Amino acid sequence: MENSKISVIMSVYNGAEFLRETIESVLKQTYTNFEFIITDNASTDKTVSIIRSYNDNRIKLTVNEENKGYVANLNFMIKEAAGKYIIRQDADDIIRKSKFEKLFEYMETHPSVGACGYYVTVFGTYKGKIRQELSNKKIRAAMLFENQMDSLSIIRASLFKDYDLSFEESLIPAEDYKFWFEVMKHSKLANIPCFLLDYRIHGTNTSIEKKEQGDRNRLAVQLQIYEYLFNQKITEETKEILKLLYISNNCSEEVYKKIIAWLEQIACFAKTGKQIDEETFLYYMARRWFIFCIHNKKLYFFKPKFIKLAQLLRFIYDLLRKKI
Secondary structure: OOOOEEEEEEEEEEOOHHHHHHHHHHHOOOOOOOOEEEEEEOOOOOOOHHHHHOOOOOOEEEEEEOOOOOOHHHHHHHOOOOOOEEOOOOOEEEOOOEEEEEEHHHHHOOEEEEEEEEEEEEEEEEOHHHEEOOOOHHHHHOOOOOOOOOOOOOEEHHHHOOOOOOHHHHHHOOOHHHHHHHHHHHHHEEEEEEEEEEEEEOOOOOHHHOOOHHHHOOOOOOHHHHHHOOOOOOHHHHHHHHHHHHOOOOOOOHHHHHHHHHHHHHHHHHHHHHOHHHHHHHHHHHHHHHHHHHHHHOOOOOOOOOOOHHHHHHHHHHHOOOOO
16 A cells, blocks of 8 residues: 555464454554555464455455465565555554554654654563663663564664665574664664553463574674674673573572673773663663572672662562563
């Protein structure tokens, strides 16, 4: 649809169980000027018949004869998109009816922002609330330790063309993390303080099935972010410590002290990092260390010099609202 302001793209494979709920949450948006591009990945259930049951000219369906993978589908649909903005949709998640309207209005009034996200409600196997950082500098500051942009955020379509952006299949399931890092290098990022997505957790989620691969690929992206933010060469020590911070248990006291020394070093780097909020960076660094200590049952190590009283109070606040 050539006049659509927003292109919604959705890859689906055997998604019949939750598909109607998802599609209807898209079609019932208060903002209606969008095209809904759907690519089916050779589903063997009722996925295609469900999609075809909707008589809505905004839906543009492509059915693959073979499963090409969702990343290949996403990149195909991005090239097909005609809108000024692109919003990805997952086949098992539900969006609030004002999502497109709120995101469109924000992007139209903030031309320097390349992508905008929101707060997320988690439901299903697990329940909770995800509140991301809002400003560009705080988002950038947190990205080394935690991705701050939801997969289904709105993004200016021009960025894909101007910087040849795409999703990298080799980094599944951390391809989103790498993608938002690439966007971060070329444009400002933002989140608005509104809950606009209900994210469903269930046993077949890709992120659960491929955790080990995700750990490896997440580390690869983190190393690139580290090098970019601080203009520092990646050393074997940096690789080892970032890996230990996320996937290790039962570390020795010597390892703990080594990690603390490294964290105190990059705390100094934060003072000159590329457009980052220093306090936010220190918070997420301390937060990761705190979680690491809990996993390793060594909470008494949670007292390095970079942790300030204000950060400890924020930890308590996050714990009370179950953000950690």
